[in-house]
Amino acid sequence: MCAIAGIFDLYQQADIDPAVLRQMTDLQRHRGPDQAGMHREPGVGLGHRRLAIIDLASGAQPLFNEDRSVMVVYNGEIYNFPALMRELQQFGHSFRTRCDTEVIVHAWEQWGARCVEHFRGMFAFALWDRRQRCLFLARDRLGVKPLHYAVLDNGQLIFASEIKALLAHGQLRRNLDPLAIDEYFAYGYIPEPRTVFRQIRKLEPGHTLLVRHGSAPGAPHRYWDVPFQRHRLISQDHAADELLARLREAVRIRLVAEVPLGAFLSGGVDSSAVVAMMAHASPTPVNTCSIAFDEAQFDESRYATLVAERYHTHHHSQRVAQHDADLIDQLAALYDEPFADSSALPTYRVCQLARQRVTVALSGDGGDENLAGYRRYRDHLHAERWRALLPLGVRQPLFGTLGRLYPAADWAPRPLRAKTTLQALGRDAVAAYFDRVCLLKDAMRAQLFSPALRRDLGPYHAVQVLRRHAADCPASDPLSLVQYLDLKTYLPGDILTKVDRASMAHGLEVRSPLLDHSLVEWISGLPPDLKLRGGSGKFLFKQALAPYLPHELLHRRKMGFAVPLADWFRGPLRARLQRSLTSPVLEHCDMFNLPYVQQLMQQHQCGQRDHSAALWSLLMFESFLRQSLHTPGRRLEQQAA
Structure with a gap:
């Protein structure tokens, strides 16, 4: 796993500042601690940090084709690269390495922008074609790997x-985007393609961006979508x-590595299934890691132990205690936006634990979205x-009016909470x-935001994120619709972002078999009642x-990977919360x-209401503001050191 960075001058062919490119690259050293590479020529500069996984000796980047007219910087793994290498050799392409990176440059020569349709894996890459004077950015289908870009006022496009x-x-x-702030407090993260900074965008999963010298960037192109085509x-x-x-x-295809490999084992169905399949495919015991909690209602470690014992894994567990809340500022700096x-x-801690023993870890991410595991479905x-x-x-005016008139009673027993219903x-x-x-309902956000922020938002409402995706949904049944919405928003914006930043902070590569795009396509075509039946x-x-x-593991109540925030805010985090x-x-x-x-704060700390989600979102937003906007230079220099 790696980091990429680059600068592309849209209209000029001026020299790229090497100091700026080097700083952009080295600020991501944690993602690629093994090697650094950089290439500059008039109008373009590419930077790379490498975490060596495959072809340790000859996989350095930027990587070039034979005549050095095409070069790429790349973050990810293409699992079908051996088959692609053989196919491209039949077309006359020659390879000098055994790494998946070289497949990208030759696939571009052979198929152009459609090369991404041939890749099976997780990836984000930038490719420069000197002959065509174009820059090609691409992101994998499900959004496992991130890619951000911005078009600057001086005519440069930068990416990382x-x-x-x-x-840097x-x-x-650094102007903040008020629409992103509304989305953050609504979802708990900022969905693609927006970021908290008005000028920075995320390239959406399953999209590419082709930029030609001499013209402004057009709209990104979507090359893949979840089909939801019903099987016969x-x-x-x-x-x-x-x-x-x-x-x-x-x-099986995710077990290829020239470095130690293991798995996360939470005790849930998805990670346990991955470990079971790994154990059957591996000639040696699997390395597994899990997190335990002091509070029984959050602790799944007993179930993780059951699976570890059944498959005789080398199992390692670490307990997360209340003092782990000290990670707050570190996490805010790690994620770069609220x-x-x-x-x-706990994700940060399990990645830290895993990296002590392995360089690659398989996870169960994606199972809930693909197979309808969330209770909310x-x-x-x-x-x-x-x-x-x-x-x-009929419903809208009738129940809308009744809902407005009925008094709020969130504190009351469930049968009396008719307003929500x-x-x-x-x-x-x-x-x-x-x-x-x-995360924060409409009425709560309306009270939380200042008049100035509400004016900046105007008529915008965060539900528009879901409406945009719903308009593209290829399925008509209600279960597939909400699965599609989560696959487009919650999965890349929250789950995969969380795992990518936490793992890369420790130089750990995480692979997710349940997000194999061919598996996702097949599962999407199953009848809804094979995913969700009888509740x-x-x-x-x-x-x-x-x-x-x-x-007992397969049929127990889903717990999730949560922490006891409500109690922390009334105990060890109370002073920190008040101060922030x-x-x-x-x-x-x-x-x-x-x-x-x-x-x-007062309602929460006296036990009148549980506002832990709102308070945590404010706590993280304050930490982001303090670190990213008020002392940006010092923070960036510290992370580069």
Whole structure:
């Protein structure tokens, strides 16, 4: 795994400043601690940091074709590179290395921009073609690897794996995007393609960007989407066998490495399935790592131990205690923009633990989105059945009015919380799902934001993120729709961002077999009732895994990878919370209603309400502001050291 960076002059062919390019590259040293490489020529400069995994001796980058007219910097793994290498050799291409990187330059020569359609893996790369005077940026289908870019006022396009590298360029404006702030407090992360900085964009998963010298960049091109094309009639038994065969293959091709390899083992179904398939494919015991918690309601370590013992893995576990909240500022610096998923804490620790023993770790990421594992899918489908009884034109005014009139009673027993139910019945499917996944509901954000921020937002509403994707959804059933929305937003924006930054902070490569795009395509075509049946998600997956995993693990209640924030904010984090949310940083940014922030803290600390999600999002936002905007130079220099 690696880091890339670069500068492309859209209109001139002036020299690229080597000091700026080197700083952009070296700020990402943690992603590639083994080697550094840089290439400059008039109008273009490419930088690379390498974490060596395959072909340790000859895989340095930037990597060139034979006549050095095409060069690439690349972050990722292309698992089908041996087959592609043989295919390209038949077309007359010659290879001087055994690494997957060289496949990219020859695939570009052979197929041009459609080369990405031939790659099976995770990747983000930038390719410069001197003859065509063009720069080609590409990101993998599911968004496992990140790629950020910005067009500067001086006519340069800059790009990098992480935002911190772009911030090193003196021409980049650091203006915050108010729409991104609304999205952050709605989702807990900032969905693609936006970033917290108005001038910086994320290249969306499954997209490429082709930029030619002498013209402004056009819109990115989407080269792949989740198809959700229903399979022909298929029996449940046959589907289970096919699912296992495809999972075995997705795991097998991810076991190629010239460095120590292992797996995360949380004790959940997905990571346990990956470990089971690894154990059957590996001639030696698998290295596994897990995190344990002091609080029993958050601790899955017992189930991880069951799987480790069953497959005789070399298992290592580490306990996350309350003092781990000291990571707050470190995490805010790591993610470069506000990120409110508190499971980033244990994710950071499990990556740290794994890196002590391996350089590559397989994970179970993607199983919940592909196989309908989230409880919110079950709840959404239940609500959809009620909404289907009346047309939207009747429901919206009727239940919308009743919902506004009924008093809020979040503190009351569930049967008395009719306001939420009435409001949900008055929404369409996308608005209802947005409300279900929303971190801070609409009314809460309206109270939290200052008048100035609300003016900047104008009519914008964060639900538009989901509406944009819903318009492209190829499926018509309600389960596939919300799975599609999560695959486009929550998976790349939260789950994969969290794992990428936490693993790369330790120079650890993470591979996700359940995000193999051919497996994702096949699973998307399964009938919805093979994914979610009788209120149980991952129905077919669990049936297929019955011979491989303990029954009590397969059929227990899903726990998730959470931390006890509510208790921390009333205990060891209480003073830190008070100090951060009354800091001059929040006061001077003029984005928040500070009396309301005080109200949230008081209600939480006296036990009246659980505002832990809102408080954590504010805590992380304050840390981001303080580090990224108020002392940017010092922070960037420290990370480069």
